[in-house]
Amino acid sequence: MLKRVTVPKERKMEGIRIADANFPSPFKSGLEYATPPRGTWNIVHTGMLIPEAHEIFVCAAGCLRGVVLTAAEMHAEGRFSTVEIKENNIFEGDLEDLLIEGVSSIIEKLPKRPPAVLVYTSCVHHFAGCDIDMIYAELNDRFTDIDITDCYMNPIMRKSGLTPDQIMRSRLYMLLHEREKRSDAVAIIGNDLPTRQESELMELLRDNNLKIHEITSCKTYGEYQEMAEANLYISYNPAAVAGGEMMEERLGGKHIYVPVSYDYDEIDAGMSKICDALGIPMPDYSDRRASCEAVIKDVLEVVGDTPISIDYSFSTRVMSLARLLLDRGFNVGKIYIDAITGDDRGDFMYLKENYPDLIIYPTVHAGMRFMANKEKSNVLAIGQKAAYFENTDHFVNVVEGGGMFGYDTVKHTMELIKEAYLEEKDMRTLIQIKGMGSEEICGCGGSCGCSS
C-alpha cells in the first residue's frame, strides 16, 4: 500500500439538495477530475463492434496513448493502427498528405485485407481546416475493395453539435450497403451491450417471428451487412438517436426511439410505440407490473433501510430509478451526476418536489478528488462511480444500462440490488476494467491473432 507523501489538508465538498439543483446542469463547470472507474465504453470499444473492421487513429501522441492502450487491453491490437501527428505536420500544413499516405501505408502492410476501415481524425484536423471530404474521397478511390468511413476523436467539439459519442454511434451503421428491405426484420441500434434476451423487447420480436439484428451479435462483416435489410430501427440509448435518423435517411427504413424507464406507464407507452411501428397488437403486460412489485417487495425486505447511492454511469435514467426506489421505501440518499438527460427531466422535477433533501454530487468537480471515503462503507451503490465514492464492495456493477429494457429493467435491477446487498465484490479491481464487456467483442474474424 502506498503512503501519501505530501498530505493535503482534509478537503470535503458539499453536495446540493435536489430541491436547489437546476436542470440540466446542477453544477458550474470548471476544472475536471477523472474518477478511477472505467467501465463505460469509449469510441475504440464501440468501433470494434463492426466485425473484422480495422481502426486507424490519426492524432497527436497524447491523444493516441489512451486509444492504443484501449485496443491493447481488449486484445484487439491486431485491428488497430495509428498515424502520429507531429508539430512539423501542423507547421508545414501537410496533415492531409500525412493522413492519406499514412493510412494507405498501414492498409498495404496489414496481414489480411480488412473489409472495412474506420479512419479517425482529431481536433487538430478540425482546427487546421483540413479538407476532410477530400481525404476520404481519395482513400475511397485508392481502396475500392474496402469500405472506409470517417470517424472522429474531437472532444473539443463535445459542446458544438453532436458529441463524439453520438457521432460514433452513427458511424457504426454508415458502412451498411443499401439492400432490399424485409418487412419481418428489425434492427436494434446504438448499444454497446446486447439487449437482454429476458427483456420484453426481445420477447416481443421473438414471439412475432421477427428477424432481429443487433450489432453486438454480429460475428462477421457479412452478418453485419445483413442489418441493412431491417425495415425498422429501434434505439433506446439517447446517444443513438442521431444515428437512427441518419439510417432512416440513407437506408430507407423507419427509426423509432424508445427511452428506457423505471415507470410502468412509460414502459407501456414505449412498448405500445414499438408495436404500432411493427403493426402488431400490444400484449397485455399487467402481469409484469405485479411481478415487478413482488420482486421490489422481496428486495426491500432484504435491503431494508440500507443507504443507497446511485450514479449516472449505471443508466441514462437514474432519476427515474431513484424515483421508483424512493416511492417504494428504499433509502436513496445520494445521486452522483454531472448533467441530467432530457428523458429524465420529468423524474428530476418529481424528485425536487417530493424528495427535496435528496443530495446530488458531481463526479468531475475538482473537489471530488478528495471525496471518496477513506474507509470501507456499507452503502449499497448502484453504478461504479457511486461504488468508488462510497468505497463499498456492495455495488451493482453495470454500465450503460446493461442491455436492460422494458419491465426487465425494473425486475433485473432489483435482482442486482439484492445480489449487491448479499454479496461483496472486489470493487477496486472491477471498476478499473476499461469498457466493461468489451473484451468479448473482438470480432476480428480470426485475423488479428487475439484469443477469439
Next chain:
Amino acid sequence: MKQTSRIISTYSADPFGVCSALFELGGMVIMHDASGCNSTYTTHDEPRWYDMDSMVYISGLTEMEAIMGDDGKLIDDIVEAAEELQPRFIALAGTPIPAMTGFDYVAVAELIEERTGISSFGFATTGMNTYVNGASMALEGIARRLVKRDVEKTDNLSVNILGLTPLDFSLSGADKSFVKCLEEAGFEVISKWAMGSTLEQLAEAGRARVNLVVSSTGLAVAKAFNEMFGTPYVIGAPFGSVMQEAIIQQLRDACSAIAHVEFRGAIQDEEIELCDYMFCMGDAVYEDETCMDILFSEAEVAIIGEGVLSLSLAQAVERHFSKVTKVLCTTEFDKKYLREQDCMAPYEEDIIATLEGVKFVIADPLYKPVCPEGAQFIPLPAESFSGRIFRKEIPDLVYGFEEYFRNYF
C-alpha cells in the same frame, strides 16, 4: 512510412510526463485539454492514482474558448479551484490545440500567480512529444524556482537521484533500491526527483555533492543543478552488481573531482558519460582482449526503449553475460550518449529495419509483434509504453537484474 504504427503502442506523452513528475509534491497540475487526457493519464500512466491523493485536472477546453481565445475562463477556474484546494504550487501543461492557437503558458502562469500568490508554472508541452520532454521540463522548472540557492554542500558523500517517475520504474521498488544501493555505499541521499521526497526535501538538493541521473527525465535538472550549484552528475541506472560498482565509483570520482575543480577555482561541467563505462570498467569482468572483441562484433542483443535505461541495461548485459548489445532509443535523447552501434528509432519502421539479424530482443511486450521470427523475445515491460497492462510484471532491476535475465542468456 515514418509516423505510422501498424501494431505497436505509443509512448506516454509530454503532458503526462509533467503530471507524473509533479504528482507527489502537493501541487495542482492542470492539463489544458478538452477531454481524454486526464482519463488516459490516470488510467494507464499513473499507478499512484488510486492510493495517493494528488490534484491532477483538465481544463475542459471547448471549441469556442479555443477559437475566441477565452483564457479568462481557464484562469478563473484555476484560481477558484486553488482557493478551495490550497495547492503548494500550480502547474499548467499543454496539449495539441493550445499549441496550435499559440497559448502563452508562461504569461498565464504569471497571471495565476499574481491572483493566487501561489508559485505557478507554465509548461508548453504539446502532446506531440514523449513523457521525457514533459517530465524534464517539470523537474527543471521546480529546480530553478523552488530549490534553495544559499546552501552549503555536505561534508560527507551525498547525492540526489534525478529522473525517478513511475513511467520509467513503475512501483517495482526500484526507487527504494536506488536509495539502498547508494546508502550502502556510504552516500547520503538528499532528495529523489520525484518519488518519495517532499517539496521541502527537493528544496535541499543544492547540498548534494553529486547527482545521479537514472533516466532521461533527470538530465535537464542535472544540467540545471550543474549550472546553479556546480554539482557534477553521473548518468546511469545501477542495474546489477557490476553496474552498481561502476556507478558508485563514478559518483565517488565525481565527488573528488568537484573538490579538485573548486580548488582550482573554476567550476566546470563535470559530466561523466555512461558510454565511458565500457572502458573504465572493462577490467571488472573482461580481459582487455574480450572487450575489444565485443567492440567489433555484430550486436546480438537489441534493447528497445528510453535512452538512459536502455544504455544502462546494455552495459549490464554486456558485462554480466558477455553479449554484444545495441540500443534502439525510442524517446527523446541526445545522440552524443549513444554508442556507435546504437541508434534513435522512434518509429515502427525504424525498429523493424534495425532488428534484422539480432538473436535477442529486450523490449516491452507490446513490441513483440515486430520482433523478427528468428529472434528470442525477452519481455521487459515499461509503464511508459504499455501503461498498466503488464504493471505487475515490471521488475526491479537494481537487485533483480541477474535473476531476471539469467534464464535467457
